[in-house]
Amino acid sequence: MIQYDYRISFNTPAFLGNSEQTGQWRTPPLKALLRQWWRVAFAAGQHASVDVETMRREEGLLFGVAADGREGSRKSRIRIRLDRWDTGKLKTWDRLEQAVVHHPEVEKTRYKVGPHAYLGFGPLDGRHNTRFSEKVNAAIQAGETATLSLAFEETHRKILEQTLWLISHYGTLGGRSRNGWGSLSLTPSNNESPALDGPLESGKSDFLLDWRRALKRDWPHGIGRDERPLIWRTSACDDWKFVMRQLAEIKIGLRTQFKFLNNMRPPHQKPLDRHWLSYPITRHSVRGWGHARLPNSLRFKVRHDGKGKPYGVVVHVPCAPPAAFSPDLAAIEQVWSRVHRFLDDPAHMLTRIPA
Known part of the structure; x- marks a missing residue:
């Protein structure tokens, strides 16, 4: 067995949150x-011919699977351990x-709006100054x-080294x-564990997919590109709190460019442009979509540069959205x-970066 240790x-x-929302x-x-980004690494290795059933079988063999009536239960072949299981130290948002x-x-x-409350709606309550929601007792700071x-x-x-590299560059965790x-x-944490901060030695380009072709599958299987990777960065700041403020302004801007006019009364008979970004949208339901959820396929992350600045x-x-949404690929x-185009606009002070 090989063992890698990372801080x-x-x-x-x-x-x-655990069962008590702490x-x-x-x-x-x-x-x-690990499973989420392992699928991306697996798809990259299969190029355009990835077979979902094969991927699910291989995923079950590695990470374990409960009995499904066909091949029975299997234990995970990868062992995961943390050196601490205590609760987070962040008790207040003051x-x-x-x-x-x-x-x-x-x-x-x-x-x-408060930028943290906007990006953290659910765990955070933005009414009368941002604070934890009633059910949240603590977070990891x-x-x-x-x-x-x-x-x-x-x-x-x-494949696990590729997975860890993807997590280090793009992974986030929790609510x-x-x-x-x-x-x-x-x-x-030791010499046996490979560093993940530099470029991936091989196969990195396989994670980059023509974003229009990527819409042929309804699950995340790669990072989009046009002529360049669809990856942008902000300028560095003194601390994470202001970076999150920047990201809130970006998200508000890219969403509200798709406007709801006064004569557009919900429930909408058919989806409008903004519905294809993510769903549900407060006070703008779509008839026939019910309680379905469509997560935004943009991901935000905060990293540190070579000087330790975030x-x-x-x-x-x-x-693509799942078939239940009857996706209109031309509109999407x-x-x-x-x-x-919004993210490329120099007015928003973002820079395209390599994968």
Whole structure:
């Protein structure tokens, strides 16, 4: 067995709730994150011919599977261990929220919202100053660390190294993690564990997919590209709190460019452009979609540069909505083309970066 040890550190607070909604270091979310990015690494190795049934079988063999009536239960062939299982140290949001940002659709608060509350809606309550929601008792604060150990067989070394590289660059964990909360970094704790901060030695380009072709599958299987990778970064800041403010302004801007006019009364008979970004949208339901959920395929992350200063990353992981949404691919392409142009606009002070 091979064992890799990494120091896992959070660059932003993580809402890793246990059964009591208290933030706690736990291995199940880490295993889920490994499986998520393992699928991307697997798809990259198969190029355009990835077979979902084969992928599910291989995933079950590596990570374990409960009895499904065909091949029976299997134990995981990868062992995961944390050196701590205690609760997070962040007990209050006092003095963390940043200055309010403009939101053109929130009339009742004079078109101003707290940026952390906006990106953390659910775990965070933005009413009367940002604070934890009633059910949240604690979170893992930025800067907290633990040692993550992985043990596995030699035959899985390459794909797991690719998976860890993807997690280090793009992975986030916990509630509202697509908005940048729970941004994590992985640093080797011994000489046997490969560094993950540089370029991937081989196969990196396989993770980059023509974003329009990626819409042929309804699950995240790669990072989008046009002529360049669909990855943007903000400028570096002094701390994570202001980076999250920047990301909130970016998300508000790219969403509200798709406007709901006064004569557009819900429930909408058919989806409008903004519905293809993510769903549900408060007060703008679509007839026939019911309680379905469509997550945004843009992911936010906070990293540190060579000087230890944090900056924000926006990455597009494109895929089609599930068939239940009856996706209109022509409309979806048009929507995401506008989002890409928005992020490329020099006025928003973002820079395209390599994968």
